Amino acid sequence: MSAVDLLNLLVAAFLLAGVYAAMSVGMTIIYGVMKIVNLAHAGFLMLGAYFVYELYVRFGIDPLVGVALAFPVFFFIGMAVHWLLIRRIPPSDQPTLTSLLLLFGLWLVLQNLGYLIWGNADRAILTPRTLSMLGVGPISFPTVRLVVFAVAVTSLGGLEFVLHKTWFGRAVRALMQNRDAGRIVGVNVERTARVAFGVGIAFAGAAGGLLAMLFSFSPDFGGPFLLRAFVIIVLGGLESFAGVAVGALILALVETFSILVLPANYQPAIAFSLLVVALVVLPDGVAGLWNKRHRWA
């Protein structure tokens, strides 16, 4: 294994981390504001993938444009789902089994819808971009990975902007820290929750589109990514956006470099092992470790 090969792997991991982060951020927002673990996230990833696919295959719309369109479309879908179902979940400071099972049911429904509409054959989005490679010195990687990475990071940057510079963003952060206090200060919890859910689903749909540009997909493609998203947000400390970035990087690195030691078939088991380790050993995530060390004893 030469230094160049290692460097290639490193770059690949880094690029993957960007998409993984975008994929997980949706769950983080929803969890942070409503303390709901969105198991249906997988379903929306899948729908996002097919959305971008259909736009490309039927109307020739460039997948990147499709991803950009996915944001508003899935935002409204998310708000609709919230209005229909999510708002009926009794609120709580902790994730409840009610919310878990409800969203799980929703995921099953979405999966079946996927099968009904598109069947279970694998699809892929193939553009000229997909097959071309970019080279920077000795390192080379598929162009599409860089493009996807760029879009992911840009959208995350947009989210950061919204969170820190808009009233909505402040409301979200307030609710994430303390829902009751937020209410007292005048935050409209129900409306903020609905918008937050919409944003979460928007990111799920768009991320699904991004993932579709990299991997082939079928209606159950959300599952492994859901697990990965969960590993990432647990590693990241469940409510920290910076933590999501860190978690995504860790997972991407472990997955990418595991090829060196494990046969590819066993790769899906990596996300799980990391999940159990993260949940058991680092209940506050990596971000929690950081916080503990940097506070005054």
Add this chain to the structure above:
Amino acid sequence: MEQKAPLGMKRAGKMRVFSRPRFTLVVAPLLLLTILAVLPLFGPGPNIIRLLFVTFVWVTVSVAWNILGGFGGQVSFGFAVFYGLGAFTAALAINGGVNPVLSFLLAGSVALLASLLVGLPTFRLKGPYFAIATIGVSEAVRVVMTNFSLTGGASGYRIMETGAFHQLQHFYTALALAVVAVAVSILVRRSNLGLALIAIREDEEAASDLGVNPFRVKLLAHALAAALTGAAGGVYARYAAFIHPQGVFAFYIGVAILLMPIIGGVGTIWGPVIGAVVYGLVHEELIASFPQFHLLLYGSLLILIILFEPGGVVGLLDKSFRILARARGTSGSHP
């Protein structure tokens, strides 16, 4: 010291899981059991026998899951692991010449051990995180078993049993196992273990403050549930004679296992039985006619139950009896 309930507050009603007199709860099941036991003598045909067999297997698994998930409130999405491990263990054992009944016991034991391996790291997690961890466990085991060459990998494993046997053997074995499962469930519910599980479900912290060791209780319930589920997997494997990892470790099996008690009435004794019957019958018929809708059906069912009647069929029945009793003029609740 007597205290009147404050004005305007509802009188604390008597707590009942099921309003019917206990007599019916004992006689009806025994009657049903007798009917089932003698049914084959009336020549109902192999299709009915097969349907009942599958239902008995589902009843076992549903009742087993409910011990941990219903009584204890620990929702596991990963019981397919125990079902599948039981299936493969029994298959390997039977092919190795081991007596079938012993093979089922072995299947249960392997599943029990697996439950300890799974429970040790995951029971430290609070409810929903435990549930999600079990999704991960389930998927990881499926991936590993699909690549495990000893058991044929993805192509599956065939049981070649020597010696003649009758289809009815499967029927009665499954029935016996289902009866054992229900008996275990009743015993647990009435024991200290049952009370501890319920206390943990209602408020784990408070339970611990009173001397309940939550970790140990959960592990124990998990072990019982896994053993029964593993045995059921073994019984099914012998019947199917061919099993493959994508089948017995499938995610949808884990889903079905938790869906049944929820449909029937999670946390009750007979709820899981009812749910298994409903699921067994519906599933078998559905799979025949409309296989492409089954996830949709179960997902919608789950959503509807969670939102509108978390008590499942038993909850619905309970409510209807209360309404009927009130309509008749007698009070369903005692002062």
Add this chain to the structure above:
Amino acid sequence: MAPILSVDRVTKYFAGLAALKEVSFDVEQGGICGLIGPNGAGKTTLLSIIAGSLRPNSGAVIFQGRVLGGTKSFEAAQAGIVRTHQIPKPFRGLSVLANVEVGMRFGRSQRSAGDTHEAQRILEWVGIAHLAQAAAGRLSVGDQKRLELARALAAGPSLLLCDEVCSGLTESETMSVLRLLREIRKAGTTILYVEHNLGAIMSVCDHVIVMNYGQKLAEGSPEAMQKDPSVIEAYIGTTAGT
């Protein structure tokens, strides 16, 4: 006689803020020891550490001569320390009687399943026997607090930790709870009593410990604490002792 409980320089931090700083005191066996202090003084944190649900950052809790280690509250319960909760935590889906039975079967006394009489007796003593079959979740706050007491007593503690049992109760309810506490003391159980209602504390405690900002401020007899200037200052705005 050696104290039943010794708190030795217990310190506890939450995310860098000190909730408890080197708190030390003894609790004599067989009495009612009061623990008072303004909001945020750290009383409930201290109680949680003694009960075993929280682990201190440093310091030790010594109960009946043994150092308690680890954060397992069920171990503390089985050793003989049982607590009530400030905000009652009843097992809502169980009947009142079943709630008490949980205490009985898993606490130190570990009485067997058939002992419903004992459970009834405890309910009568506490005054909610008429609610035995009621669902615990439907009780009024006052009754839930009594259930907390009944449940904790059923576990057979040598040291009962009472966390604001009187808050939210009417005057007459408070009186009857205090009467109960005296009877518990008479039966031989030591009580460590955290309370906001200073009148309650003064009337029933043999010894009082005052805390403020996570530290022990003063301790002594109720009368002495009423007159202590530093205690009065900590409570400026509150009338101590009426």
